[in-house]
Amino acid sequence: MYCEDTIAAISTPVGEGAISIVRLSGPEAIQAADRLFAGKRTLSEVPSHTMHYGRIVDPGTGRTIEEAMVSVMKKPKTFTREDVVEINCHGGLTSVNRVLELVLDQNVRLAEPGEFTKRAFLNGRIDLSQAEAVMDLIRAKTDQAMDVAIGQVEGTLSRLIHQLRQQLLDILAAVEVNIDYPEYDDAEVVTGRLLRDRSIAVRKQVDHVLSTARQGKILREGLSTAIIGRPNVGKSSLLNHLIHENRAIVTDVPGTTRDIIEDYVNIHGIPLKLIDTAGIRETEDTVEKIGVERSRTALKKADLVLLLINYHEELTEGDRQLFTLIGETPAIIILNKTDLSGGVSIDAVEKLAAGRQIVRISLLNEQGIPELEESIASLFFKNGVTQNEEAYVSNTRHIALLKKARSAISDAIEAADQGLPVDMAQIDIKRTWDILGEIVGDTVSDSLINELFSKFCLGK
Ligand SMILES: Nc1nc2c(c(=O)[nH]1)N(C=O)[C@@H](CNc1ccc(C(=O)N[C@@H](CCC(=O)O)C(=O)O)cc1)CN2
């Protein structure tokens, strides 16, 4: 076992609730709890993984301070792989804090943020990527993000990384054998080719998992979605409809929205960060001008653009400019106000849309909104997210390391291509192995480990 101290923390959210849990972990967890526990049996004698009713008594004064249910879990089959005790108290801040204070008087110290999970990692129950996924699980905003995180807690990404590292070791071993026992005169050439082919196979798998990164990032952070369009086309009305709330001010005065308004909404499991912007036009109004500038900035940062066009009016020069402005960003063209007579040239819009989806809606009559939501979802997840057991990568640290590994293995491939001595490529392959090891925490520094875990919640 790696850790000596016994630690404790409140593992439930701070605030009022039905039950709050003080969790202890470490060699003295059971004895410490026993000193405070008054029940039918002493905790050190109960079977592991059982729960017991009793009172929590201040050993100093003999006064009962809580009525509790206490779980006893003996190592190694526990969350931390150490002895774990969980004291289930009545909800509310005072009681659980008093219990924690008493626990901390029993030669137990307060856990650092993430320290329970860190111990699970240090004691080998989970690897680093799984520990990070525990954190993602807590922060997941949608069902899909949750599924990805659960998959990683269960080790889908870890398994892939371990397989890739094994393949790299196999390459190194094969190369060694060929070098030590050259059966042919052209051993060097044969070895170079083997190394190259197998490295390419590894790179292909790295590329594949990296290709899931975009979806992963969207699931984690939400899709930054800018609603843009000329003044008065109905941008704020659209925001309000999508979030089912009258958040943004809607009037018939063009130039109503001056500042950026943001809100989160969940569309078919995809978290969108909707950004309502000021209608983009040339203006002399100082405030509106700033708003328009902000719209342009939001547009640049957007993952998705919802471009609104007024169905009732002819296309203006302003509309045309917006199509140029969105550039390569994924976009959906929305014709709004279809309750009014058609004034826009559909042909012209189709030409400008250049293959992008065009959706007709009337926010006044509440028509076309489900179809719009469908388009948004299909644009990003054509086949759904969680249909398979595939490894997804969504963590920025993991993505950066995978890119670094890709570049290292590419160096090996290039060296082989150029016919350089095999030991050059061997170094690159070893380096790739190291980099991938950082993802699962095999080849990672203590300071990085401390930094990663310190970002966790207290009590996790
Ligand atoms: N009360 C309580 N609920 C909780 C947690 C907890 O710590 N306490 N968890 C905290 O996040 C989550 C559950 N996660 C856990 C993960 C592994 C083990 C565990 O004991 N694993 C052992 C043995 C498993 C077994 O019996 O088969 C192991 O992997 O060796 C426990 C909880 C969510 N719910």
Ligand SMILES: Nc1nc2c(ncn2[C@@H]2O[C@H](COP(=O)(O)OP(=O)(O)OP(=O)(O)O)[C@@H](O)[C@H]2O)c(=O)[nH]1
């Ligand atoms: N007839 C009709 N009117 C609509 C529709 N959608 C919005 N409007 C009206 O159009 C006007 C402008 O709507 P807003 O949502 O404020 O437009 P905006 O694009 O946010 O405008 P700015 O903030 O000024 O850029 C309001 O009077 C809305 O009621 C629609 O589908 N049909």
Ligand SMILES: [Mg+2]
């Ligand atoms: Mg507006």
